[in-house]
Amino acid sequence: MPQKTFRAALNEALHQEMAADPRVMIFGEDITGGKGGDGEVDAWGGAFGVSKGLLHAFGPNRVLDTPITESAFVGAAAGAALTGLRPVVEIMFVDFIGVCLDQVMNQAAKFRYMFGGKAKTPMVLRATFGAGARSASQHSQALYPVFTHIPGLKVVIPSNPADAKGLLIQAIRDDDPVIFLEHKMLYDETGEVPDRPYATPFGQARVVREGKHATIVALGRMVGRAEQAAKLLAAEGIQVTIIDPRTTSPLDVDSILEFAEATGRVVVVDEASPRCGMAADIAALIVEEAFGALKAPILKVTPPHTPVPYAPALEDAYLPNAERIAAAVRRVVAYA
Amino acid sequence: MTERIQTITMPKWGMTMTEGKVTGWLKAPGQRIEMGEEFVEIETDKIANVVEAQVSGLLRRVLVQPGQSAACGAVIALLAEADVPESALDAIAATAPVHAAEVVGLTTTRIETDGFGLNVISAGTGDATPLILLHGFASDASSWMFVQEPLAEKRKVHAIDLPSHGASDVDAKVATPDALADLVLAAIEVVAPDAFHLAGHSLGGRLALRIASRLGPRVRSLTLVAPAGLGRAVNPEFVKTFLAANSRRPMKEALQMLVADPSSVTSDMVERALATKRMDGASEALAAIAAACLGASMTSDATADLAATSAPVLTLWGARDQVIPPPDAGPTMIADVGHIPQMEAAATVIQLLTRHIEAVS
Numbered sequence: 276m277p278q279k280t281f282r283a284a285l286n287e288a289l290h291q292e293m294a295a296d297p298r299v300m301i302f303g304e305d306i307t308g309g310k311g312g313d314g315e316v317d318a319w320g321g322a323f324g325v326s327k328g329l330l331h332a333f334g335p336n337r338v339l340d341t342p343i344t345e346s347a348f349v350g351a352a353a354g355a356a357l358t359g360l361r362p363v364v365e366i367m368f369v370d371f372i373g374v375c376l377d378q379v380m381n382q383a384a385k386f387r388y389m390f391g392g393k394a395k396t397p398m399v400l401r402a403t404f405g406a407g408a409r410s411a412s413q414h415s416q417a418l419y420p421v422f423t424h425i426p427g428l429k430v431v432i433p434s435n436p437a438d439a440k441g442l443l444i445q446a447i448r449d450d451d452p453v454i455f456l457e458h459k460m461l462y463d464e465t466g467e468v469p470d471r472p473y474a475t476p477f478g479q480a481r482v483v484r485e486g487k488h489a490t491i492v493a494l495g496r497m498v499g500r501a502e503q504a505a506k507l508l509a510a511e512g513i514q515v516t517i518i519d520p521r522t523t524s525p526l527d528v529d530s531i532l533e534f535a536e537a538t539g540r541v542v543v544v545d546e547a548s549p550r551c552g553m554a555a556d557i558a559a560l561i562v563e564e565a566f567g568a569l570k571a572p573i574l575k576v577t578p579p580h581t582p583v584p585y586a587p588a589l590e591d592a593y594l595p596n597a598e599r600i601a602a603a604v605r606r607v608v609a610y611a
Numbered sequence: 612m613t614e615r616i617q618t619i620t621m622p623k624w625g626m627t628m629t630e631g632k633v634t635g636w637l638k639a640p641g642q643r644i645e646m647g648e649e650f651v652e653i654e655t656d657k658i659a660n661v662v663e664a665q666v667s668g669l670l671r672r673v674l675v676q677p678g679q680s681a682a683c684g685a686v687i688a689l690l691a692e693a694d695v696p697e698s699a700l701d702a703i704a705a706t707a708p709v710h711a712a713e714v715v716g717l718t719t720t721r722i723e724t725d726g727f728g729l730n731v732i733s734a735g736t737g738d739a740t741p742l743i744l745l746h747g748f749a750s751d752a753s754s755w756m757f758v759q760e761p762l763a764e765k766r767k768v769h770a771i772d773l774p775s776h777g778a779s780d781v782d783a784k785v786a787t788p789d790a791l792a793d794l795v796l797a798a799i800e801v802v803a804p805d806a807f808h809l810a811g812h813s814l815g816g817r818l819a820l821r822i823a824s825r826l827g828p829r830v831r832s833l834t835l836v837a838p839a840g841l842g843r844a845v846n847p848e849f850v851k852t853f854l855a856a857n858s859r860r861p862m863k864e865a866l867q868m869l870v871a872d873p874s875s876v877t878s879d880m881v882e883r884a885l886a887t888k889r890m891d892g893a894s895e896a897l898a899a900i901a902a903a904c905l906g907a908s909m910t911s912d913a914t915a916d917l918a919a920t921s922a923p924v925l926t927l928w929g930a931r932d933q934v935i936p937p938p939d940a941g942p943t944m945i946a947d948v949g950h951i952p953q954m955e956a957a958a959t960v961i962q963l964l965t966r967h968i969e970a971v972s
Contacts, residue, residue, distance in 0.1 A: 276778060441889065469778065473889040479858050482878035510678065530859065 279468040281433075281461045284440040285325045289363065291472040292447045293333050296361060299447055301326060302339035302348055303365030303401075322367050323403060323462055345375040349400065353383040353452070356398035361447060368414045369402035369456060372421075383452040384427030395450040399443075405458040405496055405546060406594055412582035415590075417495070417547040420556070422454045423523040429453045429477055430524040434498035436466040438521055441475025448474055458496040458546075478525035482534070486514025489604050490534040492557055493519060493544040501544055503597035508604055515604060523553055528560055535561045539570035540607040544595050549577040571610035574603040616703050617668050617690040619651075621675075623683035623717065624658060624756040631655050632680040633687065638670050644690065647958045651687070658879060663958035665761060669693060672700050717760070719778075724797035727785070730778035731802055732770045735763025740831055740972065741803045744770040745795065747813030747951070748839075748905060749853055749897060751777030751887065754812065757957035762964065769802045771795055773815065775896035776887070783892060786899035788912070792821040808968050809922075810834035812953060813935065814904055816841075817913060824919040832971040833922045834964050837950055840913025841926065841942075842935040845905040849934045854898050859885070871931040871949040925967040927952055927960065 279287070293299045305319075306326040320327020330338045341348040345366055352364035366372060372379065379400065386394040406415040422430045429451050433439040439457070446453040483498060484505060493501040498519045505515045516534045520527050535541045541561055545554035554575040561573055576595045584590050621631050635652040644650045649661040650670070668690030675687040689700055720731045732752045742762060746754045752770035762768050772779040774794050785791060795818055799807065809830050811819030816838025823830040839845055849868045856862040863881045867873040888894050917924070928937035929948035937944065943963060948955045 437886070441886075469886070469890065471781070472891045473886070473893075474891075475889060476857065481882060482859065485878050 276467040276469060278465050279436050281436045281439050281457070281464045281466075282324055284436040284466075284468045285443055285457065286320070286327055286329075287468070287470075288440045288443040288447070288472075289326065289329060290332060292444055293329065293337065295472070296447075297337075298359065298361045299363065300333075300337040300339070300355070300360060301329060301363040301365065302341050302352070304341055304343055304367055306365055307335075307338055307340045321365070323457075323459065325401075325457075325462075326365070345371050346378065349375040350378040350382065352398045352400070353378055353386070353396060356383070356396045356452070357386060357394055361397045361399075363399040363401060363447060366400060366402040368410075369404040369418050370413050370416050372402070372418060379422075379428070379452070379454075380425050384425050387451065388427060396452045397447075397450045399446045399449075399453045399455050401443075401455045401457065403459040404456045405460060406578075406583045406590055407460040407496075409585070409587055409590065410459075411585040415583035417456075417545075419454070419456055419494075419523055420547050420552045423526075423553065423556070424551075427452070428524060429522065431455045431477065431522045432495040433457070433521065434461070434481075434493075434495050434519050436464060436468045438475055438481065438519075440468055441473050442477075442521065444472055445474040445477060449477070456495070460496055461499075464499070475521070477522045478527050479521065480527035480530040481519045481521055482530070483517035483519050485516050486538075488513045488515060488538060488608050489540040489542060490516045490518060490538045491542045491544060491600065491604065492531055493517060493600075494523070494553060495546060497544040497546050497595060500595060500597050501600055504600035504604065507597060507601045511605075513604060513608055520557075526557075526560075528564070531557060531561065532565050535565050536568040539568050540604075540610070541569070541571075541573045542576060542600065542603045542607055543573065544576045544600055546578065546594065549575060549580050552577060571607040574607055576600050576603050615691055615695050616671075616699060617666055618686045618703065619664075619666075619688040619690065621681045621683050621685050621687050622653065622662060622757070623760055624655065624660070625717075625753045628655050628683055630680050630682045633675045633677055634659065635677050636673055637661070640670050640673060643667070643669050646962065647956075658877065660757070663956070665958050665961060666690065671695070672704060674704055716763075720802070722798045722801050724794055727774065727782065727794055728780045729774065729794060729798045730772040731798060732759070732772075733767060733802065734759045734770075735765075735767045737763070737765040737767065739766035740806050740808055740968075741767040741769065742808040742810065742968065743799055743803060744768065745809070745811035745815030745819050746770065746773060746776070747815050747837075748850075748900065749776070749884065749887070750812075750951075753777070754951060755953055758953050758961050758964070761957075761961045766808075767802075769799075771798055773818070775893060775900060781890055781892040781896050783896040783899040786896070786903040788817060788821050788904050791900070791904070792818050792825075796822055796825075805829070806831050808832045808834075808971070810836065810964060811838060812836040813950065814839050814900070817904060820913055820916040820920065823922050823924075824916040827921050830920075830922045832968055833920060833924045834967055835924065835926045836952055836960070837928050837932055837935050837937070838913070838926065839905060839935060841917065842928065842932070842938050844907060844935075846934050846936070850901050850905055853884075854894070854901060856885070857888070868933050869950045870955055871929065871947055872955070875955070923967070923971055925963065927963060929955065 306321045307330045352362040355362045543554040558573040631653045672689040775781045816835040853865040866876045926942040928942040934950040
């Protein structure tokens with residue numbers, strides 16, 4: 276099966292869905308790439324190269340550069356979706372959501388409910404997230420708990436190229452507003468990605484690996500770090516299961532509980548801030564539904580409750596890493 | 612002296628495997644290994660498997676310890692009789708560095724016929740009559756991964772992804788045995804334009820029969836592994852469960868019906884099966900194929916095809932097959948194996964298939 280980068284997998288999903296459905300269009304800042312620089316159109320394919328080639332393939336009526344006005348173009352996406360288009364709108368960094376949160380939180384998320392189920396809002400809001408790129412605290416946050424908290428939104432966090440493609444296709448075909456979050460440090464990761472289009476359903480976790488001693492639940496870029504931790508632990512004879520929920524809304528509670536009950540020892544790894552984050556939410560779900568099966572306290576591995584530091588050494592220390600995840604697993608496994 | 616030493620190499624299971632990790636030796640140096648006996652556990656990122664010996668001999672030297680990895684094709688152990696001196700083993704061990712990756716020849720080709728693309732995975736370079744492998748319903752060419760390379764010592768071995776399976780194109784209109792066989796045959800004409808050996812599993816066995824009955828002596832031998840049409844009716848519970856399964860747990864239940872040991876179905880296998888079904892149009896196409904090929908009417912057709920086949924036929928069946936329970940008499944039965952012997956008892960299948968092919972050649 277062909278190997279592709281996370282970036283190429285997303286690009287392929289956009290190409291295939293735009294070719295299949297004329298209602299699909301994309302807009303955002305600089306997504307046609309490079310325009311206004313040396314005059315070359317689509318030199319970069321957007322700030323992160325994800326929309327490369329779309330302008331040439333589908334033309335300026337379906338691939339639009341916007342001014343730097345998230346409040347206007349995210350609102351335009353919600354309206355376009357209501358009227359029958361299927362817009363994919365890009366916010367360059369999810370941190371910029373602050374200036375257009377009303378359009379997402381009070382408009383797009385509410386339409387289906389406010390109009391008694393008669394309105395559909397098939398929009399996708401793509402954005403990069405996450406620390407590690409030396410981009411400082413206004414360009415590095417993992418804000419998915421904010422969106423997960425808002426009923427009416429679906430929230431997707433792919434951890435690998437194959438899921439990135441399948442989940443983006445599902446997001447475009449979905450009739451509800453979807454927040455699609457791409458960790459900027461994953462764009463160059465490669466993996467097997469089928470050429471043909473396919474939709475990966477929401478609310479179905481991936482079982483990354485199976486082991487009997489403990490269960491790690493991890494999201495986005497933390498899945499890869501959990502896999503590194505699993506390798507360290509395997510050398511010590513500790514076998515772990517890793518669950519990647521893939522979407523936080525809907526959340527595959529059944530799979531999380533199944534493996535929490537199977538091992539009785541759980542570590543949740545989350546790049547979001549620890550207070551009111553996904554780790555806290557998932558830990559609470561397990562305690563409520565599977566308390567009797569637990570053999571140890573659930574441990575959370577998260578950053579500290581602080582803005583993402585700009586100093587490289589501090590940013591590296593801020594993020595959960597394999598060693599910290601492994602240490603947490605050792606603690607829950609040793610707990611008698 | 613070196614000709615009295617047999618090397619055991621790291622297997623290659625599928626296109627993407629580049630190295631494997633030894634997780635445990637079931638035999639220690641000084642113990643005998645018999646052909647077909649499980650002797651080492653190997654794990655990759657995707658799969659863990661107990662390897663069955665393809666040769667017999669005395670295990671003298673383990674070169675890759677538990678927890679260590681080695682490239683596919685690298686030597687992991689040496690077999691030799693007790694009178695072969697340690698110095699001769701040292702010499703072989705020294706010239707067979709564990710980490711040197713051998714180029715293992717699995718290639719993929721896409722063959723277009725009237726705009727319909729089929730994916731073919733090929734192994735081997737030898738000049739002996741090539742072998743074509745056809746997988747079963749809802750599976751893909753990788754179901755031969757444990758046997759394809761060992762069978763390719765002297766010949767090219769081509770495993771074809773059937774229409775609407777694996778990486779081949781998807782079309783619900785290509786669903787009858789004849790429509791499927793036509794496309795498969797068109798691909799065979801490209802990879803094996805002259806004589807060939809043919810083996811098929813389950814639905815692939817049914818198609819192999821149809822092709823063999825049409826081509827006459829060009830098919831030198833036919834091996835059918837639990838073929839649809841020659842056993843009892845296909846278990847409708849399997850087909851129904853598989854077609855309805857859209858998430859992990861129901862798919863795991865479906866796949867567990869395929870094997871004698873349900874614990875051998877891993878999450879990765881389940882995810883792979885789901886991923887295949889999630890390809891646009893694949894669910895509909897698989898449902899159409901099941902309706903057209905796996906129903907009650909196929910038995911009489913298969914019997915007629917068998918009667919019209921001139922090639923020597925070997926039929927293998929797992930004794931514990933719950934998907935297509937074996938007929939009372941006729942096939943070579945493999946004990947303690949379910950519906951996919953080529954994965955559950957790879958060494959036995961390699962041995963029986965090789966003997967059948969060699970008997971013709």
